[in-house]
Amino acid sequence: MGEELRRRPVEDLTQEEAAEDLAALAGEIAHHDKAYHQKDAPEISDADYDALRRRNDAIEARFPELRREDSPSRTVGAAPAAGFRKVRHAVPMLSLSNAFDDDDVREFEARVRRFLNLGSDADLAIVAEPKIDGLSANLRYEDRKLVHAATRGDGAEGEDVTANARTITDIPDTLPPDAPSIVEIRGEVYMDRREFVALNERQAEAGKPVFANPRNAAAGSMRQLDPRITAARPLGFFGYSWGEVSEPLGDSQWEIRKRLKAWGFRLNEPSRLCHGIEEMLEHYHEIGDGRAELPFDIDGVVYKVDRMDLQERLGFVSRAPRWATAHKFPAEQAQTVLNEITIQVGRTGALTPVANLEPITVGGVVVSRATLHNEDEIARKDVRPGDTVIVQRAGDVIPQIVSVVLERRPEGAEPFAFPDKCPECGSDAVRPEGEVIRRCTGGLVCPAQAVERLRHFVSRDAFDIEGLGDKQIRAFHEDGRVMRPADIFTLEAREDRRLDKLANKPGWGKTSVANLFKAIHDRRRIPLDRFVYALGIRQVGQATARLLARHYGALDTLAEAMEAAGDREGDAYRDLTNIDQVGPSVADDLVAFFGEEHNQQVIDDLLETGLEVEPFKSSGKVESPVAGKTVVFTGSLETMSRPEAKAKAENLGAKVAGSVSKKTDYVVIGADAGSKAAKAQELGVTTLTEQEWLELIGG
Numbered sequence: 001m002g003e004e005l006r007r008r009p010v011e012d013l014t015q016e017e018a019a020e021d022l023a024a025l026a027g028e029i030a031h032h033d034k035a036y037h038q039k040d041a042p043e044i045s046d047a048d049y050d051a052l053r054r055r056n057d058a059i060e061a062r063f064p065e066l067r068r069e070d071s072p073s074r075t076v077g078a079a080p081a082a083g084f085r086k087v088r089h090a091v092p093m094l095s096l097s098n099a100f101d102d103d104d105v106r107e108f109e110a111r112v113r114r115f116l117n118l119g120s121d122a123d124l125a126i127v128a129e130p131k132i133d134g135l136s137a138n139l140r141y142e143d144r145k146l147v148h149a150a151t152r153g154d155g156a157e158g159e160d161v162t163a164n165a166r167t168i169t170d171i172p173d174t175l176p177p178d179a180p181s182i183v184e185i186r187g188e189v190y191m192d193r194r195e196f197v198a199l200n201e202r203q204a205e206a207g208k209p210v211f212a213n214p215r216n217a218a219a220g221s222m223r224q225l226d227p228r229i230t231a232a233r234p235l236g237f238f239g240y241s242w243g244e245v246s247e248p249l250g251d252s253q254w255e256i257r258k259r260l261k262a263w264g265f266r267l268n269e270p271s272r273l274c275h276g277i278e279e280m281l282e283h284y285h286e287i288g289d290g291r292a293e294l295p296f297d298i299d300g301v302v303y304k305v306d307r308m309d310l311q312e313r314l315g316f317v318s319r320a321p322r323w324a325t326a327h328k329f330p331a332e333q334a335q336t337v338l339n340e341i342t343i344q345v346g347r348t349g350a351l352t353p354v355a356n357l358e359p360i361t362v363g364g365v366v367v368s369r370a371t372l373h374n375e376d377e378i379a380r381k382d383v384r385p386g387d388t389v390i391v392q393r394a395g396d397v398i399p400q401i402v403s404v405v406l407e408r409r410p411e412g413a414e415p416f417a418f419p420d421k422c423p424e425c426g427s428d429a430v431r432p433e434g435e436v437i438r439r440c441t442g443g444l445v446c447p448a449q450a451v452e453r454l455r456h457f458v459s460r461d462a463f464d465i466e467g468l469g470d471k472q473i474r475a476f477h478e479d480g481r482v483m484r485p486a487d488i489f490t491l492e493a494r495e496d497r498r499l500d501k502l503a504n505k506p507g508w509g510k511t512s513v514a515n516l517f518k519a520i521h522d523r524r525r526i527p528l529d530r531f532v533y534a535l536g537i538r539q540v541g542q543a544t545a546r547l548l549a550r551h552y553g554a555l556d557t558l559a560e561a562m563e564a565a566g567d568r569e570g571d572a573y574r575d576l577t578n579i580d581q582v583g584p585s586v587a588d589d590l591v592a593f594f595g596e597e598h599n600q601q602v603i604d605d606l607l608e609t610g611l612e613v614e615p616f617k618s619s620g621k622v623e624s625p626v627a628g629k630t631v632v633f634t635g636s637l638e639t640m641s642r643p644e645a646k647a648k649a650e651n652l653g654a655k656v657a658g659s660v661s662k663k664t665d666y667v668v669i670g671a672d673a674g675s676k677a678a679k680a681q682e683l684g685v686t687t688l689t690e691q692e693w694l695e696l697i698g699g
Contacts, residue, residue, distance in 0.1 A: 008373060008436060010058045015585045018063045019539040020350055020437055025056045026541065027346075027452075030460060044367065048399050050098050050328050057097070065583040067543040084159035084223070087150035090244035093138060093186065094155055095319050096302065096326040102281055105303065108325045109277050112305060115314060115322060115641050125306035127253045128283040129271035131326050132238055133297040134190035135219040139165065139239070141183050144175040151222070154460065155319065164222055165189075167231035170238075172264040179263060184243030187265070191218040192295050195234035212366075214297050236296075239265030252306045273306065284327050291329070300328040313640075315647055333392045334367075335405060336360035340385055341372065341416050345424050347452030347536060349439035353378060353418070355401055360391065367391055370399045374436045375418035384413040424448035451477050453536050457485050461542050462534030463526060466519040467512065485534075486605035489524065492517040525612045528555055535602070537593045539586045548590075549616040551579050551655055559603070562594035575663060580646070580656045625696055627653030632660050634677055635670030637690050645693075652697055660685060668693045 013021065029052050032044060060067045099105045109124070118124060136152040149165030150158035165171050168189070175183070191199070196214040203210045211217035221233035239260050242249060250256040254273050261267050272283045284301045291298060305311050305323040314322040337358040344352045353372040360367055370391055372378050381404060383389065388408040389401045418438065422429050427442035440446050454473050458465045465488070476482035481491060526534075529549035533542050540548070552558040564572035565587065576587045593599050607613075631654045633645050640648070645668070646656045660667055660679040667680040667687045680687050688696065 008377070010055070010062055013059065013062070014435070015063055015066070015539075017435065017437060018059050019066050019585075019589075020346075020348060022056060022059055022066055022541065023348065023538075024346060024350070024352065025052055025059075027456075028052060029056070044399060048367075050100070051331070051400075054098055054100060065544070065581045065586050066539050067541055067581065084161065084225075086153075086157045087148060087160045088157050089138060089150065089153075089155070090140075090184065092155050093136060093152040093158070093243070094316065094321065096324055097320045098300075099303075099325050099327045100330075105280060105284070105325070105327055106277055108303065109280070112314065112323065115644055116310060117639075117641050123275060124310075125252075125254075126274045126280055127257070127271060127304045127306050128274050128280055129240065129302050129304070130268050130287055130294070130298040131300040131302045131328075132188040132190050132268050133213075133215045133299045134188035134238075135215070135222050137161070137165065137187065137189050137222070137237070138243055139171060139185045139187075140244075141175050141179065141185070143181055144177070144179050146171070146173050159223070161222055163227040164224060164230040165237075167227055168235045168237050170236050170266050175263050180246040180249070182244060182246035183249070184245070185239045185260065185265065186241040186243055187237055187239040188268070189218050189222050189235055189237050190214065190296050191221070191233070191235060193297065194295065199233065237266065238268040240268050248308070251308055253304050253308070253311075254306055256308075274303075288329060300326050302326050313644065315644075315651075317647075331392050333390055333402065334360050335388055335390055336367075338383065338385060338387050338389050338401070341378070341383075343419060343423050345422060345440055345446065345448035345452075347449050347456055348538060349422075349442070349446065349449055351419070351422070351429050351438045351440065353416075355383070355389070357389075357391065367399045370401050372401065375431075375438065376436050378416055378418070382415070384409070384415055386410045386413045422446060422448075447477065450483070454482060454485065456536045457534045458488070459534075462530055463488075463523045464530075465516075465523050467516040468519065472516075484605065485602060486609050488520060489606070489609035489611060491520065524610060525614060527614050528553075528558070528616045531555065531613045532558070535593070535599070538589045540590065544582060544586060547579055547582060552616075554615045555603075555613045559594060559600075562590055565591050566595055574661060578657050578659050578661050578663075580658045624652040624654075624698075626666070628655070629665040630655045630657050630663055632657050632664055632667045632676060632680075633670070634667060635673030637668075637670040639690060639694065648697070666693070666696075 008017070008021075010018075029049070032049055032052070097108075099108055109126070112118075113120065113122070113124065138150050138152070138158065139146060140148050140150075146162075146166070148160060148162045149171070150160055150162075152158050166173065191214040193214055196211070196217050199217060200210040211220060217233070218235055221230050221235055224230045224233075240257065242256070250259055257267055257271070270283075270287065272279070274280045274283060280303055287298070287301055303325055305314065311321070311323040316322065338355050339358055340356040342354050342356060344354055346352060353375065355370045355372050357368050357370060372383060381401065383401060383404055386409070388405040390403050390405065392400050392402045420429050420438075421427065422440035422442055425440065425442040425446040425448070427440050427446060429438045429440050431438040440449065442449065451474055454477065455470055457463060458468045458473060468488070473482065476491075481494075482488055487494075527549070529542070529546040532540065532548055533545035548558060552561055561572050561576065564570060565576050567573060573587065573591070576582060576590065577584055626649065631649050633642055633649075633656070636642075637645055649656050657664060660676050660683065662683055662685075664680070664683070664685045667676060667685055668690060669677050669680075669687050670690055677687065679685075
């Protein structure tokens with residue numbers, strides 16, 4: 001769903017098109033996260049997946065107010081699979097941003113310098129190390145003994161694989177006396193390529209399925225419910241990072257790597273301590289040239305700021321640290337036949353053309369589908385059913401059709417006629433003048449849109465109801481059991497008399513039905529930000545939902561404010577657009593959503609089922625003197641950059657606004673401050689110098 005804009009250059013997107021593309025990216029990435037992290041059965045390559053995230057990042061950079069936390073910049077992995085006990089990570093296991101060429105790496109280094117206010121001549125040491133293509137794992141040691149091991153999962157929760165981890169000889173059972181009393185070592189479980197080939201030979205001889213690549217083999221071996229099977233598999237472990245620690249491990253990344261090696265962990269080599277961008281790129285190209293000679297698979301090089309104090313200042317943005325990035329290796333291409341073009345309908349009604357391909361292996365990954373984005377893109381490339389096409393596993397879309405091999409076009413191949421009727425409900429599919437998206441006008445009567453909205457409602461970053469996934473939602477909708485969100489929370493009462501009927505359906509049983517009802521019951525209390533995100537408001541992703549929850553605090557306050565914001569000249573609308581990263585376009589979509597009677601009815605129906613929406617609770621240091629205060633920064637700061645100042649303020653529980661109003665509590669004035677400083681004086685808002693601000697927040 002929602003792939004229709006993927007080939008349109010980001011700089012050419014309208015704000016509406018960008019929001020639509022981000023929504024499509026979010027759904028597709030969540031699907032591939034589940035396939036990769038839960039099932040160890042990726043449907044696309046790492047390069048394909050990275051390219052999806054890359055386009056998402058580019059759109060968010062141009063339209064920051066559209067940022068969605070369910071997009072690649074806001075999510076990590078997938079929820080733990082059934083069959084393993086869940087382990088909550090003491091410190092989240094985050095992912096990395098990506099760089100795809102030398103210019104991206106230069107921008108990463110420059111961005112770090114800008115954030116830290118470092119001049120181009122200041123030394124900035126960077127550790128460059130190979131990016132292992134394996135399964136991320138966290139090893140927790142207490143009193144220097146291994147107490148449990150867990151996979152990354154969705155970054156917050158992973159799977160308990162302690163028994164399996166103990167079978168890997170590279171993982172020490174105990175640490176030496178100089179190790180902290182509590183330390184979590186993070187790294188990658190992998191399989192040597194030669195061992196992988198031998199394992200597949202044994203699998204084939206035994207009539208068992210073979211693995212697609214070493215990464216899948218390592219992940220599948222680590223997730224065996226019987227540790228004896230894991231013990232028989234040739235797994236290794238590289239330790240190169242850490243989670244919770246009871247005391248600092250060192251002053252630099254390089255120093256800590258040496259310490260981990262002394263404790264008995266293998267390191268991901270070859271690595272290098274680089275001084276300057278040229279050394280970083282030189283190491284990347286050296287590793288790339290010698291990649292085939294390494295005994296294990298890698299898919300790039302990771303760059304990390306060396307100094308721990310600088311890492312702490314840089315902090316994190318969304319799912320990734322600001323102080324690190326992964327420089328991925330180039331994409332691969334292959335030729336195959338386009339058998340058919342089909343149309344998918346998303347929850348906003350967008351019609352997306354999809355190329356159904358003759359399955360082709362590209363770099364060890366089977367590709368059978370690719371996006372065609374929109375009807376203009378089909379016409380521009382003159383893609384026709386039956387064509388031989390070149391498919392690429394990276395770039396702006398994943399996988400994408402690069403071009404048509406015209407000399408192999410079959411005789412009589414006809415241009416594709418894009419439908420003007422919705423293939424799901426038969427309603428008119430309208431393309432507004434000046435837009436590239438064609439949308440179904442069926443609205444809630446369109447089953448595809450209704451199902452997609454329900455899928456979004458129960459998705460991982462919304463209500464996250466275990467056991468109520470895509471398959472179940474579709475089946476319940478077809479049966480008439482769940483037609484709107486509130487039906488989910490009345491399902492048990494309505495199904496009580498028909499429990500046996502449901503339990504006897506394929507894929508169900510009394511235990512699974514009981515587990516589903518328990519999972520639904522467990523979600524009868526939900527934080528405000530997740531609830532707002534679950535509503536599926538256009539352009540409102542997790543990031544915007546959290547900003548709204550932080551700003552308004554409670555659902556009734558938010559709803560009343562959105563109703564009042566219907567007056568575009570009033571204070572409520574100005575207050576809404578004053579929220580940092582919420583612009584007029586997002587504000588208009590919010591006002592329009594809450595202004596629709598049927599949307600209000602959806603909310604009322606949910607609350608009538610007994611659903612409780614919890615007021616927002618800041619994860620920052622709420623005891624700070626600026627918790628709950630609205631702060632505006634203006635002018636150039638000396639001790640830190642503006643982005644660092646904003647990040648620090650939000651961590652302390654403050655609300656950062658983009659403009660000054662009567663509701664502003666503090667305006668922090670740097671050098672060359674302009675109209676915002678004057679506005680603060682006019683309104684009588686407290687102004688602080690940079691030094692006064694630092695004293696207020698404690699340095």
